[in-house]
Amino acid sequence: MPLPPPDTAREPLHTRSIRVDSFVREDGQWDIEAELIDVKAYDFPKRAGAMHHAGEPVHHMHLRVTIDDQFTIxxxxADYDAAPYNQECMAIAPDYRALVGMNLLRNFRQAVKDRFGRTAGCTHMTELSYVLPTVAVQTMANRRRKEQEAGQGQKRPFQLEGCHALRLDGPVAREFYPKWYVAPKTEAKCE
Structure with a gap:
């Protein structure tokens, strides 16, 4: 259900679009490709009298990581189609190869912040990288489901306890993950 219409008139200013696609590769690994586009809804002056027109990307960047079955990059x-300071911004792209070796499920966002924070990286590219862990989880969902169905999954599914809907004592765990369900203290029966 979409948000209700606003109760006050308003004017658009900025749109950020993030798109992420994932792919299974022939070599048994997965590619995750993320794209960020920022556009303004108004014209504004740039350097040397040039004009940046409404709808033209201010930022347009791409990030691809390849991961193995353990979620390690x-x-x-990284690459850019548009950046506000052109080559000054774009020069950082090769540095994002340093994502190699990081694991998307093991403190990834903090590791990225530590490695690419402030002047060591690009604010927008770093922010784009933050969507990778949850997309990787979705990328592997079908494979993990098949493993569970085949009886290969003896470990508790990693998504459990990851959000309020997936708490072990909740209705989702009771219905979809009964093996891992834990009755709330108020439901526990005394004998």
Missing amino acids: TAAM
Whole structure:
């Protein structure tokens, strides 16, 4: 259900779009490709009298990581189609190869912040990288489901306890993950 219409007239200013696609590769790994586009809804002056027109990207960047079945990044590539300071911004792209070796499920966002924070990285590229862990989880969902159905999944599914809907004592765990369900203290029966 979409948000209700606003109760006050308003004017658009800025749109950020993030798109992420994932792919299974022939070599048994997965590619995750993320794209960020920022556009303004108004014209504004740039350097040397040039004009940046409404709808033209201010930021347009791409990030691809390749991951193995343990969610470890084995390859990384960043690139830009548009950046506000052109080559000054774009020069950082090769540095994002340093994502290689990081694990998307083991303190990834903090590791990225530590490695690419402030002047060591690009604010927008770093922010784009933050969507990778949850997309990787979605990328592997079908594979993990098949493993569970085949009886190969003896470990508790990693998504449990990851959000309020997936708490062990909740209705989702009771219905979809009964093996891991834990009755709330108020439901526990005394004998």
